[in-house]
Amino acid sequence: MKHGAPVSGLGLLRQRLFATPLDVAITLACAGILWFTAVPLLKWMLFNATITGASRSDCAPGGACWVLIRARFDQYMYGFYPAGERWRVNAAGLLLALGIAIASWKAMPLRGPMLAAAIFGFPVLGVWLLYGGLGLPVVETRVWGGLMLTVFMSVYGGLLAVPLGILLALGRQSELPIIRTLSVIFIEFWRGVPIIAVIFLASLLIPLIMPSGIGVDRLARAVIGLGFVIAAYMAEAVRGGLQAIPQGQREAAAALGLGYWPTMRLIVLPQALRISLPAITNEFISLVKNTTLVLVVSIFDLLGIAQAAITDPNWAGLNKESYIFAGAIYWIVCFALSRWSRALERRQDDRALKPSAG
Amino acid sequence: MQKIVIGCAALAAGLLASAGAFAQQLAPSPTLDAVKARGAIECGVHLGLPGFSFANDKGEWTGLDVDYCRALAAAVLGDASKVKFTPTSVQQRWPVLQSGQVDLLARNTTITFSRNATLGVNFQGINFYEGQTFIVRTKTNAKSAKDLDGATVCVAAGSTEEKNAADWFAERNLKVTIVNFQKNDDAIAAYDSGRCDAYTAGIGALAGQRIKLKVPDEHVILSDLISNDPQGPVTRWGDERWQLIVRWVLNGMIAAENLGVTSKNVDEMKANSKSAEVRRLLGTEGGFGAMLGLSNDWMYNVIKQVGNYSESYERTVGMGSPLKLKRGANELWTKGGLLFTPPFQ
Numbered sequence: 037m038k039h040g041a042p043v044s045g046l047g048l049l050r051q052r053l054f055a056t057p058l059d060v061a062i063t064l065a066c067a068g069i070l071w072f073t074a075v076p077l078l079k080w081m082l083f084n085a086t087i088t089g090a091s092r093s094d095c096a097p098g099g100a101c102w103v104l105i106r107a108r109f110d111q112y113m114y115g116f117y118p119a120g121e122r123w124r125v126n127a128a129g130l131l132l133a134l135g136i137a138i139a140s141w142k143a144m145p146l147r148g149p150m151l152a153a154a155i156f157g158f159p160v161l162g163v164w165l166l167y168g169g170l171g172l173p174v175v176e177t178r179v180w181g182g183l184m185l186t187v188f189m190s191v192y193g194g195l196l197a198v199p200l201g202i203l204l205a206l207g208r209q210s211e212l213p214i215i216r217t218l219s220v221i222f223i224e225f226w227r228g229v230p231i232i233a234v235i236f237l238a239s240l241l242i243p244l245i246m247p248s249g250i251g252v253d254r255l256a257r258a259v260i261g262l263g264f265v266i267a268a269y270m271a272e273a274v275r276g277g278l279q280a281i282p283q284g285q286r287e288a289a290a291a292l293g294l295g296y297w298p299t300m301r302l303i304v305l306p307q308a309l310r311i312s313l314p315a316i317t318n319e320f321i322s323l324v325k326n327t328t329l330v331l332v333v334s335i336f337d338l339l340g341i342a343q344a345a346i347t348d349p350n351w352a353g354l355n356k357e358s359y360i361f362a363g364a365i366y367w368i369v370c371f372a373l374s375r376w377s378r379a380l381e382r383r384q385d386d387r388a389l390k391p392s393a394g
Numbered sequence: 395m396q397k398i399v400i401g402c403a404a405l406a407a408g409l410l411a412s413a414g415a416f417a418q419q420l421a422p423s424p425t426l427d428a429v430k431a432r433g434a435i436e437c438g439v440h441l442g443l444p445g446f447s448f449a450n451d452k453g454e455w456t457g458l459d460v461d462y463c464r465a466l467a468a469a470v471l472g473d474a475s476k477v478k479f480t481p482t483s484v485q486q487r488w489p490v491l492q493s494g495q496v497d498l499l500a501r502n503t504t505i506t507f508s509r510n511a512t513l514g515v516n517f518q519g520i521n522f523y524e525g526q527t528f529i530v531r532t533k534t535n536a537k538s539a540k541d542l543d544g545a546t547v548c549v550a551a552g553s554t555e556e557k558n559a560a561d562w563f564a565e566r567n568l569k570v571t572i573v574n575f576q577k578n579d580d581a582i583a584a585y586d587s588g589r590c591d592a593y594t595a596g597i598g599a600l601a602g603q604r605i606k607l608k609v610p611d612e613h614v615i616l617s618d619l620i621s622n623d624p625q626g627p628v629t630r631w632g633d634e635r636w637q638l639i640v641r642w643v644l645n646g647m648i649a650a651e652n653l654g655v656t657s658k659n660v661d662e663m664k665a666n667s668k669s670a671e672v673r674r675l676l677g678t679e680g681g682f683g684a685m686l687g688l689s690n691d692w693m694y695n696v697i698k699q700v701g702n703y704s705e706s707y708e709r710t711v712g713m714g715s716p717l718k719l720k721r722g723a724n725e726l727w728t729k730g731g732l733l734f735t736p737p738f739q
Contacts, residue, residue, distance in 0.1 A: 108451055111451075116449065176478075178478070179453075239486070240486060240489040240493075241489075243490075243493040243495055244489060331483075332483055332485065332486075333483065334441045334480070334481040334482055334483050334486060336481070344441070344448065347442030347444050347602075348450055348451070349444040349445055349448075349602065349715060350451075350716060352606050
């Protein structure tokens with residue numbers, strides 16, 4: 037067989053998997069491992085699983101009991117949000133999807149004003165929909181939960197962290213000593229404290245210090261704490277991008293008579309953010325996963341709801357089902373995020389290449 | 395001159411007001427005032443413990459401790475649904491109580507001297523006598539922990555349970571082999587697979603774990619306790635009237651069971667009972683509710699809406715629940731248990 041010549045399916049299989057005795061051994065070992073792990077797993081998850089029924093007693097032994105997920109699906113999605121008000125969560129979800137669409141669709145007419153409306157208007161609208169007031173019945177944050185809460189904390193934590201992170205990164209490179217020092221202190225403080233400690237402090241210490249009667253919402257405290265930590269990480273990610281921009285560009289901008297903010301807005305930040313986009317996405321994905329830490333202060337995010345489900349005696353013992361389902365949702369969310377950021381990068385790469393190609 | 399007149403008038407008014415308060419025998423209760431203004435009790439519960447505090451499929455909080463919170467709401471506000479639950483983790487429970495985020499804790503917290511003396515909290519009676527015991531297979535015919543001579547017991551290494559069990563058997567010269575595992579889950583799995591004759595933990599926790607075994611009905615929880623971990627509602631120091639209310643609502647539920655008052659017969663008992671204690675409990679005599687600053691039908695509301703202690707116990711952890719935990723130590727003192735209330739006199 038000549039190297040590089042096209043081979044038929046069977047030939048390809050032989051060439052790839054059974055070319056040498058060592059390859060044969062490795063292939064057989066892998067097949068054996070798959071046989072002993074994947075097959076029982078599939079049997080348990082799919083073939084022997086029970087999907088219909090009303091309680092744990094309807095479930096066949098030896099298979100997964102997905103009845104739990106069916107019975108409590110709404111809780112996994114909405115937590116204890118009142119059933120009659122759940123349309124508001126769906127509406128807020130649509131708002132989020134719309135915001136992402138506006139941010140992604142480059143050729144949209146009136147993109148500038150639309151984007152501004154999405155960035156400044158939608159978050160306010162979202163809080164109003166979810167929390168209520170001004171005509172909508174108030175739904176206290178204590179009944180929020182499940183996927184909706186995880187997404188809420190990620191989105192609002194991110195909305196706090198990204199702009200703050202960019203400002204801190206700029207502040208860290210500022211020529212004004214006081215701004216530089218304050219930025220460094222902020223970044224190093226929040227980077228140095230474990231997130232779980234921040235959540236504890238926000239949830240337990242603040243109410244003890246504050247005069248009674250003045251209370252910031254428990255969830256808001258957790259989101260702000262998370263946002264600050266992630267902002268510090270974001271700042272370092274953005275700093276990496278800023279440092280990659282040659283000093284000459286700033287000097288050229290200064291020579292053209294551009295001030296600090298125009299230089300940053302038109303020349304430095306667009307390039308720096310493009311460079312640091314993968315790192316920013318990483319931080320955002322870690323934010324999504326770090327939201328699970330709020331469980332230590334008894335906020336029922338998706339993981340909390342998964343755990344709450346199996347403390348119901350009617351569903352006791354279905355730990356695997358509950359955790360696998362929650363884990364699968366986390367994976368889908370984080371995987372989608374990483375694909376989206378990959379697509380953004382690719383588009384920016386294309387755009388960056390255009391001038392030299394044309 | 396005018397100032398003196400005003401001063402005297404103010405003094406007189408103050409004296410009159412304090413004399414009035416004294417006559418009513420009602421100390422101010424900021425917590426009760428806050429509860430009434432809010433229209434709901436803020437109750438700190440466990441964030442998920444089978445039978446004691448958990449959210450059911452409809453998202454409603456359910457369990458023995460949760461029932462107590464509902465009973466308190468029925469007594470104070472006349473409506474058992476007027477209660478807001480704050481789920482709390484082990485680390486959170488004291489700060490949320492101390493900082494005033496909740497009006498009380500009802501969350502499986504063991505009453506100990508050092509907590510009472512140092513944390514600024516008071517324990518208002520006992521709603522569950524928790525204690526370490528053993529789960530064994532029904533076919534071994536062990537009726538008591540003393541029957542475990544020659545048995546093997548699975549425990550998590552280094553746990554309080556391991557030490558308690560070892561000490562308890564050593565004191566009684568019983569030859570028991572203790573098998574250590576890394577974690578509780580491993581120990582219970584080993585017990586389920588037949589590695590050991592018994593597994594040990596708190597009786598409430600065992601009830602939750604028994605139903606996770608392959609065939610729960612083949613296992614029985616022994617009712618003698620080898621440790622003493624009583625649990626009950628907890629309040630902050632200060633506000634004695636609120637503490638009285640919290641304590642006597644629990645006492646009232648126990649008294650109702652002892653007097654045979656249930657949610658089913660409470661209307662009939664209220665109308666017809668000849669027993670003076672029943673009449674005082676249900677508010678037809680004595681004006682007991684008013685002495686706490688509540689309406690006189692406070693305990694009537696509790697029993698009508700939530701039930702007496704037995705009804706709550708059987709529904710949440712007892713025979714009416716999946717846990718099927720016998721009353722054991724949580725039986726009335728008149729029936730061989732430890733559950734006790736001073737009289738309504």
